[in-house]
Amino acid sequence: MSFFERLKAAASAEWRAYTEHPFTNGLADGSLTEAAFRHYLVQDYLFLIEFARAYALAVYKSPRLADMREAAAGLSAILDVEMNLHVKLCAGWGLSPGDLEQAPPAVEMLAYTRYVLDAGMRGDLLALKVALAPCVIGYAEIATRLAARPGAQAATNPYRVWIAEYAGAPYATPAREAELIAIFKEATRLEADFWEMGWRAGEETTRQRVMSTQPS
């Protein structure tokens, strides 16, 4: 069992709450509300900026040149590729760069990104990688699972682009457990909160719409 397999086993409840959140199922069958997805997209833009900072921190933390180059490649992938893809994806949902840049940060986004940056600054490169892992290995795992669902990749599913984008390749690394499991659990829990935040935004919009269309 690889190091991350063991981490996932040690944090299995948190891992399931994150990777099997209703938000993700709503992406596969297209039932997620637009409001929920849009709110998620905006916060995910702010999230990417902080994740780029975390990769820069990984370069700074690296004890070897090979680690520096690997982390620098990750940083460049976020700043030069992922962010552009994200801005394009957002444009398709009616969100302009200005909408993204001026969005007030959600408490869930702040908690998650700053927790990762602090765990990484406080600990060493491995602690930082573990804090990054729920996103790095989780998104690929989620998207791969969703992509296999009937209809997930159909032209009628508005979320098929997101699924295709993340149904990519996973990741791996060595170990020093207990402390790392604690970081991993916390970061996984915060990933789940992030879905929850998007989900709540959708439910509120639905409730408001339902209420505004009810006869008084």
Next chain:
Amino acid sequence: MSFFERLKAAASAEWRAYTEHPFTNGLADGSLTEAAFRHYLVQDYLFLIEFARAYALAVYKSPRLADMREAAAGLSAILDVEMNLHVKLCAGWGLSPGDLEQAPPAVEMLAYTRYVLDAGMRGDLLALKVALAPCVIGYAEIATRLAARPGAQAATNPYRVWIAEYAGAPYATPAREAELIAIFKEATRLEADFWEMGWRAGEETTRQRVMSTQPS
């Protein structure tokens, strides 16, 4: 107008939402639910630990020995005095040290403390002090205002100890604006969210109690 007066003026909406939050009024007239206060107390314990780390960071960041000594005095005040007072206050509300240490961190506590630590690590000593200011100057301002309310310090108000503890002395420092105002606003907003978190816990408990006593 002092530097912090100008910061408060520049962040007046956030400052009011924080210092005049319903939670604070509930402390003055004793109407705050016990569940809300207890949840707040537990998270405030976790908060104090991170604030001690922020003061340690201020020692590290200090360009002059005098700044180091000042920050080290703040660190010592938290670890040697405030935390003990807090543990005692918690004991009076039926919360044991074990309850405090094993409490899962709330997302609002994580967001606030890690934001402060990150703003401080990213910027210089002044940026860190500004991020700490809503707590350092706000708690004194709130408690002083509440203490003046009729009945706030009466033996019948279960929250009089908290009010007396914080109706203490404020704080002050120099300037480099715009960026600092942004940090101050964010930290103030997160202080308000912290109250909101406690408030919500109280409302949920009340709702559950009301529901459990309703005839089915």
Next chain:
Amino acid sequence: MSFFERLKAAASAEWRAYTEHPFTNGLADGSLTEAAFRHYLVQDYLFLIEFARAYALAVYKSPRLADMREAAAGLSAILDVEMNLHVKLCAGWGLSPGDLEQAPPAVEMLAYTRYVLDAGMRGDLLALKVALAPCVIGYAEIATRLAARPGAQAATNPYRVWIAEYAGAPYATPAREAELIAIFKEATRLEADFWEMGWRAGEETTRQRVMSTQPS
């Protein structure tokens, strides 16, 4: 007068001791000993790795996405371009990648790189940029001055490749003085020590050779 012009004026003695060090003149007229240059090349390789870490720190420290991209471009320039050029230059002087990787760090290299990293971690992005400035703006200024000397670019000057490599474009940024001048002075002084270190290595080799050829 630009910000860096003012910094240079405020640190004029340190700036001259660095940019007009005998080591640099030895590069222009080819009189520098091979031992001095080789020792410098090896330590400069270790220096580049730490400078890459400093640029990664600048990405982490950046308050805006545009600053992040600028610093990330600098990081990538070091890791993907400068280090390769440096390894090639070293090969031309008989230094293998193994020689570079296994070299024990000189105290002057440690003092300079760690001072820059600490000044940058302690302060904000501007403090970090000021600590980086003696290298970033100084090397271009030195190489441009040397390139204009008669014979400096002649095929007979073994150091013409180094001169050509750095006779490139300078750099610029805004201000908060006194503290920044102090950082700038210190970093400039450490740049001079770095030359001095190389120079000493050359003198020692010469002395040893002279002594070993003297009749006993």
Next chain:
Amino acid sequence: MSFFERLKAAASAEWRAYTEHPFTNGLADGSLTEAAFRHYLVQDYLFLIEFARAYALAVYKSPRLADMREAAAGLSAILDVEMNLHVKLCAGWGLSPGDLEQAPPAVEMLAYTRYVLDAGMRGDLLALKVALAPCVIGYAEIATRLAARPGAQAATNPYRVWIAEYAGAPYATPAREAELIAIFKEATRLEADFWEMGWRAGEETTRQRVMSTQPS
């Protein structure tokens, strides 16, 4: 064999070069020049300030409250006790607080203190403790050995106060080797350079005096 015993064994050459440096023997038999000791005292004052910052960093890095309190006690010991003792010791050698505060930092002091701070910020709490260990455990070991020498504690030895001050208690902690041994070796080597720096200052003064008294 304890963790630090193994570290010392793994870095035995560096450890001997540090703990048995001629400078230390000169302290035991009183033969060290005043100029060497005075230069050392001044740089050691600047060193203590950075070591206080390193202990503050240890508080920030601590994963547990108990670790935070231990590191905070170390910080307070430096700022509230050691620095005062040091200022008094310096006064006995004719060095005023002003002499200490205005002294230009020596390259050996910068290299050592910034290496420790960087190794600690880059790695985790254990890495930081290992980087601090040559000073924390070495000084006690050196002073204990010197104190046992005949005459070391005699009233005629001007360095007996220094010896008595450090002939105190050692220190201990757990493990993750290779990387830690590398940090320990480097920090030990830099401790030796620190002695060397003081030693050189003494030799230069002696040389100058000898030359100025020679008949021309």
